[in-house]
Amino acid sequence: MDTQLKNLLDYNIEELESIVKAMGQPAFRTKQLWEWLYKGADFSEMTNLPEKFRSSLAENYRSGKLGVKAKLCSKEDDTVKYLFSLGDGNLVESVLMKYKYGYSACVSTQVGCKMGCTFCASTKAGFVRNLTSGEILGQIVTMNADMNIRIGHVVLMGIGEPLDNYDNVLDFLKKAQSEKGLGISYRNISLSTCGLAEKVIKLADEKLPITLSISLHSPFDEQRSDMMPVNRKYPLDKLFDACNIYTLSTGRRITYEYALIEGVNDTKEHAAKLISLLKGSLCHVNLIPVNKVEGTGYEKASKKNIAAFKEMLEKGGVNATVRRTLGQDIEAACGQLRRAAESDSAQ
Ligand code: SF4
Incomplete structure (x- = not known):
């Protein structure tokens, strides 16, 4: 592992052009190299590039393809969970899910x-x-290459x-959306x-037609602050102000993620408060039967409570769906695999 090597996926095409030129190669090599990088290829696979060029690239850079430290395939559905190792040995997780409309990847950013x-x-x-942009891209290109697929949706x-x-x-x-990059439409991201309200407002200014999801999980400030410390800095009124700015600026409907936890946030009072906060705004509530996380004491809400909660929201005029839980048998909730790998290596 050489932590000094720079990741070629971190560069934009103009920067890559300068690198290729500085290595004494003609301009057309940039396009060839760029295409290989976005295919998740190793230098050894870039067979239309001269061998000498490939070996000097390998001495100075990494291709952006990530090491697969572990790969778990669900027996219940087509979900695949990856544990990737980065250039410096740190680990991150990604999940690949198969839907009727194609492949969707859930990727890590830190x-x-x-x-x-x-x-x-x-x-x-x-x-x-933080992950670099190339390391976030690297998760997608590595899954594409490993499974011989084209991921069309990213979360x-x-x-x-x-x-x-x-x-x-x-x-x-920007690189994921670019035709020269992964060509994934903003609408599929x-x-x-x-709930970092200030950054939501900053993002609103970019006017990107991506979908913004807010992890809400409680409509009560006190409880939300206990579950999500970020709520102390950005309480619900500040968060909803930012969300309104986002909707006005982008015209996009906001998704509120609501993980239902047995006896904690799945009561009638929670549903009623949620309705009073969201009714009339351009939004949608995604109810998530929460995965059990060891050490938290949280249990998944019962099917009956989930159905009753959804019905109450809908009767109250708030759009809601229950998210299908995929990959239950491979611990598809974020951070669980990395945590297990790190506690194994610490033993
Ligand atoms: S849900 Fe987990 S990963 Fe997401 S912001 Fe909270 S602590 Fe971070």
């Missing part, structure tokens, strides 16, 4: 997370570092808070945040 949400395994060992909902890594995530979004 190693660890600062946000401290009590139901989340990704934050338990704290924050290590930024893996390890980390995307808006806490704003610049790199924005760079990733969803960014999930725990």
Whole structure:
């Protein structure tokens, strides 16, 4: 592992052009190299590039393809969970899901997370570092290459808070959407945040037609602050103000993620409060039967409570769906696999 090597997926095409030129190669090599990088190829696979060029690239750079430390395939559905190792040995998780409309990837944006949400395994060992845009792209190109597929939808909902890594995530979004990059439409990209209101307003200014998801999980400030410490800095009124700005600026409907936890946030009072906060706004509530995370004491809400909660929201005029839980047998909730791998290596 050489942590000094720069990741070629971190560069834009003009920067790559300068690298290729500085290595004494003709301009047309840039396009060839770029296409290989976005195919998730190793230097050894880039057979239309001269061998000498490939070996000097390998001495100075990494291709952006990530090491697969573990790969778990669900026996219940087509979900695949990857544990990737980065150039410096840090680990991140990604999940590949197969839907009727094609492949969707859930990718990580940070190693660890600062946000401290009590139901989340990704934050338990704290924050290590931000991922670069190339490392976020690397998760997708590596899965594409490994499975010989083309991922058409992306969800930024893996390890980390995307808006806490704003610049790199924005760079990733632009490269993922670009025809020269992955060619994934902004409309097929969803960014999930725990509610960094100032960054939501900043993102609104970019006017990207991506879907913004807010992890809400409670309509009561006191309870939300206990579950998600970010709520102390950005309580619900500030968060909803930011969301309104976002909707006005982009015209996009906001998704509120609501993980239903037995006896904690699945009561009639919660549903009624949620209706009073959301009724009339351009939004949609995604109810998530929460995965059990060891050490949190949280249990998945019963099917009966989930159905009753959904019905109440809909009767109250708030659009709601229950998310299909995929990959239950492979611990598809974010951060669980990385946590297990790190505690194994610590033993
Ligand atoms: S839910 Fe998201 S923001 Fe909260 S700790 Fe986990 S990774 Fe971070």
